Amino acid sequence: MSDSIKLNYKITDEDFTRAGEASGDVKKRLRQMGCSPEVIRKVAIAMYEGEINMVIHADGGEIDVEISPEEILMVLKDKGPGIPDIEKAMQAGYSTAPDNVRALGFGAGMGLPNMKKYSDEMHIDTVVGVGTTVTMKVYQQ
Amino acid sequence: MTVKEMADSLGFKILNEAESTNAKKIGSVYCCDLLSIAMSKMSEEAAWVTVMSNMNTLAVASLTDVSCVILAEGVAVDEGMLAKAKEQEIALFSTELPVFEAAMMVGKAIGK
Ligand SMILES: Nc1ncnc2c1ncn2[C@@H]1O[C@H](COP(=O)(O)OP(=O)(O)OP(=O)(O)O)[C@@H](O)[C@H]1O
Ligand SMILES: [Mg+2]
Numbered sequence: 143m144s145d146s147i148k149l150n151y152k153i154t155d156e157d158f159t160r161a162g163e164a165s166g167d168v169k170k171r172l173r174q175m176g177c178s179p180e181v182i183r184k185v186a187i188a189m190y191e192g193e194i195n196m197v198i199h200a201d202g203g204e205i206d207v208e209i210s211p212e213e214i215l216m217v218l219k220d221k222g223p224g225i226p227d228i229e230k231a232m233q234a235g236y237s238t239a240p241d242n243v244r245a246l247g248f249g250a251g252m253g254l255p256n257m258k259k260y261s262d263e264m265h266i267d268t269v270v271g272v273g274t275t276v277t278m279k280v281y282q283q
Numbered sequence: 284m285t286v287k288e289m290a291d292s293l294g295f296k297i298l299n300e301a302e303s304t305n306a307k308k309i310g311s312v313y314c315c316d317l318l319s320i321a322m323s324k325m326s327e328e329a330a331w332v333t334v335m336s337n338m339n340t341l342a343v344a345s346l347t348d349v350s351c352v353i354l355a356e357g358v359a360v361d362e363g364m365l366a367k368a369k370e371q372e373i374a375l376f377s378t379e380l381p382v383f384e385a386a387m388m389v390g391k392a393i394g395k
Contacts, residue, residue: 159363162342166371169346179327186346187322194318194339247335252319259323 146210147171153193153220155202158246165190168207168214175209177282184280185214188260191253192218192276198243199223200274213262216278224270232258284309284393286351286374289330293388295353295376298360299368307350307374312389314382318343325349332386334358338367345371353389355382 149171151164169186189205196203200222208215225231232254239249258264261278268274287305290297310328315321316335322343325331329349333340336358344352351374354360360377368375378385 159338159367161339162346165346166342183347190322190342190346191319246337246339247316247318248339250317250319252317252323256319256323 146208149207149209151205151207153196153202153205155197155200158197158243161194161197162190164205165193168209172209172214181214181280181282184260184262185216188257188264188278188280189216189218191256192216192278194248195253195276196220196222198239198248203273210282212282214280214282216261216276216280218276218278219273220275221273224272224274225266225268226270228266228268289351289389289392290374290376293392295378295385297375298354298365298377299373299375301368301372301374303372304350304374309350309389309393312386312393312395313349314386322347330386330389332382332389334382336360336364338364341367341371341373341375344373350374351376353378353385355380355385 165186169182172182200220203220206217230236234255235251237249237251262281263279265277286307308328309330311326313325313329314332316333318339325347327348330351330353331349332353332355334356336354354377357379
């Protein structure tokens with residue numbers, strides 16, 4: 143398995159009920175490829191949180207995933223409002239989620255902290271009014 | 284205790300039984316409705332007791348591989364959820380009991 147696998151997912155903001163399908167698909171593939179349960183869990187959590195953030199806080203976007211023997215690279219790109227204060231957004235408990243999505247169980251303000259915790263590397267590029275790109279890596283070893 | 288044994292003994296309403304999870308062990312009970320907290324705290328063998336009844340609950344259950352989901356307080360479940368539970372092979376139960384009592388029942392049954 144020397145080649146890497148590249149996957150692309152378009153995330154729409156229309157349908158809340160579908161959020162999680164991209165992460166679910168990646169999880170399924172990693173399992174088929176025989177990745178360790180720990181790696182699968184890390185990728186599933188980190189990617190789901192990023193995916194759902196794109197749906198809730200931006201207007202959807204695109205996720206590129208690259209799976210290589212060394213690592214899983216996830217790049218989540220949206221053209222949403224951007225994050226004015228990353229440090230604040232990264233704080234556990236900080237959330238601007240509106241009431242209608244809080245009613246669905248979101249808004250604990252734990253998504254970004256989870257992404258940080260479960261990825262091995264994470265980087266956020268964001269410009270207010272332009273969009274946000276979150277890059278995460280999970281090492282295979 | 285397995286999911287199947289729980290289904291047979293605790294009297295919860297079975298909304299979806301999944302062939303693939305029947306033999307799964309229940310090793311812990313977890314209660315929290317906020318998805319991103321549950322997501323990071325639940326272990327794989329957990330029975331998740333919640334009143335949050337929607338598609339996102341199932342997405343989190345599936346991603347974390349919990350043993351089963353128990354919807355407490357008799358919360359309503361829609362057709363879409365049932366279809367999704369079936370498709371994703373998630374064992375789904377419901378009960379009129381409050382979260383704590385439902386969790387206690389499972390906890391006692393697994394010796395916690
Ligand atoms: N892609 C994004 N675009 C714009 N803002 C974002 C994006 N992702 C996160 N944010 C901002 O950062 C805050 C914190 O995000 P985080 O995921 O930690 O919590 P949350 O989504 O509000 O709640 P939770 O993830 O616990 O359900 C959000 O409330 C939002 O203001
Ligand atoms: Mg979030």
